[in-house]
Amino acid sequence: MSGHRIVAITRRLLQGFRRDRRTLALLFVAPIVILGLLGYIMRGSTSAPEVGVANQDSGPLGAIVADGLKSSSHIRATDINAADGDARLKDGSLVAYIVLPSDFSQQAQAGTVAPEVHLEGSQPGEDAPVIQALQQSMISLASRVSGRSVTFQFQVKYLYGGQNYDTLDYFGAAFVGLVVFFLVFVITIVSFLNERSQGTLERLMASPLRRGEIVVGYMLGFTVLALVQAVEVLVFALAILHIHNQGSVFLIFGMEALMAIAAVNLGIFLSMFARSEFQAVQFIPLVVVPQVLLSGIIFPVSTEPKGLQWLSDVLPLTYAVNGMRDIMVKGADVTWPSLQLDAAVVAGFCILLIAAGTATLRRRLG
Amino acid sequence: MSETYAVTVEDVSKSFGSFKALNGVTLRVRQGEIYGLLGPNGAGKTTLIRLICGLLEAHAGTVTVLGQRMPQVAVLRHIGYMTQQAALYPALSVEENVRFFAAINGAEDGVKQALELVQLYERRGSVVATLSGGLRQRCSLACALVHRPELLLLDEPTVGIDPQLRVQFWDSFRRMAAAGTTMIVSSHVMDEADRCQRLGLIQYGRLLAEGSPADIRTQGGSQNLEEAFLALAGRNES
Numbered sequence: 001m002s003g004h005r006i007v008a009i010t011r012r013l014l015q016g017f018r019r020d021r022r023t024l025a026l027l028f029v030a031p032i033v034i035l036g037l038l039g040y041i042m043r044g045s046t047s048a049p050e051v052g053v054a055n056q057d058s059g060p061l062g063a064i065v066a067d068g069l070k071s072s073s074h075i076r077a078t079d080i081n082a083a084d085g086d087a088r089l090k091d092g093s094l095v096a097y098i099v100l101p102s103d104f105s106q107q108a109q110a111g112t113v114a115p116e117v118h119l120e121g122s123q124p125g126e127d128a129p130v131i132q133a134l135q136q137s138m139i140s141l142a143s144r145v146s147g148r149s150v151t152f153q154f155q156v157k158y159l160y161g162g163q164n165y166d167t168l169d170y171f172g173a174a175f176v177g178l179v180v181f182f183l184v185f186v187i188t189i190v191s192f193l194n195e196r197s198q199g200t201l202e203r204l205m206a207s208p209l210r211r212g213e214i215v216v217g218y219m220l221g222f223t224v225l226a227l228v229q230a231v232e233v234l235v236f237a238l239a240i241l242h243i244h245n246q247g248s249v250f251l252i253f254g255m256e257a258l259m260a261i262a263a264v265n266l267g268i269f270l271s272m273f274a275r276s277e278f279q280a281v282q283f284i285p286l287v288v289v290p291q292v293l294l295s296g297i298i299f300p301v302s303t304e305p306k307g308l309q310w311l312s313d314v315l316p317l318t319y320a321v322n323g324m325r326d327i328m329v330k331g332a333d334v335t336w337p338s339l340q341l342d343a344a345v346v347a348g349f350c351i352l353l354i355a356a357g358t359a360t361l362r363r364r365l366g
Numbered sequence: 367m368s369e370t371y372a373v374t375v376e377d378v379s380k381s382f383g384s385f386k387a388l389n390g391v392t393l394r395v396r397q398g399e400i401y402g403l404l405g406p407n408g409a410g411k412t413t414l415i416r417l418i419c420g421l422l423e424a425h426a427g428t429v430t431v432l433g434q435r436m437p438q439v440a441v442l443r444h445i446g447y448m449t450q451q452a453a454l455y456p457a458l459s460v461e462e463n464v465r466f467f468a469a470i471n472g473a474e475d476g477v478k479q480a481l482e483l484v485q486l487y488e489r490r491g492s493v494v495a496t497l498s499g500g501l502r503q504r505c506s507l508a509c510a511l512v513h514r515p516e517l518l519l520l521d522e523p524t525v526g527i528d529p530q531l532r533v534q535f536w537d538s539f540r541r542m543a544a545a546g547t548t549m550i551v552s553s554h555v556m557d558e559a560d561r562c563q564r565l566g567l568i569q570y571g572r573l574l575a576e577g578s579p580a581d582i583r584t585q586g587g588s589q590n591l592e593e594a595f596l597a598l599a600g601r602n603e604s
Contacts, residue, residue: 200454205421207470208442
């Protein structure tokens with residue numbers, strides 16, 4: 001081994017990077033952006049889950065438990081009417097509500113209490129603080145019932161999901177769409193860049209083809225591939241992994257198709273800003289990773305700091321992920337306004353990108 | 367007698383930032399002639415060809431092709447453009463490449479004839495990625511002429527190919543010109559100039575001289591075309 005030759009290779013490598021400012025930016029800026037975002041999401045979040053308390057107890061002990069819940073640091077509890085509970089779970093303003101029945105004090109005196117815990121259920125992680133807060137309140141209740149021990153028998157009811165609903169069901173619904181989005185984006189950006197770098201795009205531009213025809217032709221070609229991939233992903237997710245699905249398979253497929261079309265057009269648009277496949281791949285951490293962190297796939301948007309929630313609200317992936325979860329976890333159909341909004345935003349993003357993709361081709365004319 | 371021009375370039379200038387790629391170029395190409403655009407690398411030949419096929423827009427002056435002022439999409443179906451590098455789809459076969467360019471020009475019936483013209487019909491099933499540079503150039507030429515264009519723009523078509531193939535290419539060009547196709551061929555190789563009917567000598571974005579190879583020799587005061595070019599270039603610099 002010659003140290004001199006090894007040093008020559010090392011030096012050559014570093015000299016190349018010196019002139020590639022974008023790669024340097026990726027190496028030194030992207031980690032700070034990604035980790036900073038992650039830290040801000042995880043530490044900046046102060047919002048405890050919103051929980052409703054319907055105290056129907058005719059005796060004095062229900063109020064003690066209700067006060068205990070309200071003073072808990074695990075949740076933010078407010079008084080509600082039990083009749084409004086399910087509607088509040090559906091509109092997302094509560095993650096759970098607890099009903100303390102009218103004979104709650106009598107139950108406690110008899111030694112067994114059975115408060116009802118109604119969980120929204122679509123996010124597995126959000127159950128834990130609710131149960132924890134309730135348990136703490138019950139412990140303080142037990143100390144007030146003198147002379148005997150009190151057993152707790154929570155009656156847990158789920159609006160969505162259920163007892164067998166697990167983390168994979170929650171993440172799976174989002175990942176079914178994300179996998180298609182991510183892979184189609186990578187393939188499109190590299191292929192379209194090839195079209196530019198191998199000179200064939202110049203040839204197409206000198207043909208009677210209209211720019212819109214190139215973009216739409218590309219979109220259809222990749223969409224065909226993406227749809228086949230979407231079918232494969234869907235079958236694997238539902239038949240092999242048994243990911244929880246309450247909705248129509250056709251709706252899931254439709255949402256996947258929209259995500260694929262968005263990914264194709266994002267790839268075409270961004271290929272304008274890369275000069276090589278190497279630079280194209282750099283868009284993954286810069287464009288895709290922040291979207292994955294902010295779109296609610298891992299951390300629910302409602303738990304993000306307010307500033308990031310605004311950012312999340314303008315990212316198309318947020319709506320796509322929400323739509324997939326609405327369909328698969330909550331069984332949404334086309335009549336649901338939230339699903340209509342999600343589909344409209346993703347479709348609008350597709351149209352915007354088709355226009356942007358076509359415009360970038362025009363820019364090449366100089 | 368008034369002559370019909372396939373291409374008219376009038377006082378055209380084009381800059382890229384502060385770099386002036388073309389500076390007041392005027393030339394006319396007659397219908398059915400082989401016009402050679404000669405000049406060193408970086409002279410402005412490719413820029414001029416891109417202006418003629420509407421890929422670029424001039425900052426000053428006009429470009430008229432087949433009676434239409436460029437850029438004009440409708441004219442493009444009558445233009446064939448062979449780029450400097452053999453711009454092809456490497457994962458497709460020869461025939462698939464040619465068929466694709468035929469389809470976007472609405473001329474799929476010309477595939478066989480184009481493949482035969484460049485003598486690639488027997489190799490039509492070969493995947494382009496596996497072909498040598500010369501075969502790729504031939505395939506690229508077939509893609510440019512498959513729709514039987516009235517005007518063929520060939521940007522350094524013979525770069526990197528062997529002398530035997532170069533002779534074959536020029537035979538093809540002559541046959542097409544005889545059939546009425548107008549051709550603009552750019553080259554920085556002087557020995558190709560004699561194969562053209564007329565020449566435009568270009569350097570630093572300016573047209574130094576125009577005329578038949580014999581005219582250029584006379585203007586440059588030398589029987590050797592390369593020396594004539596150098597003499598004309600020297601006069602322009604002084």
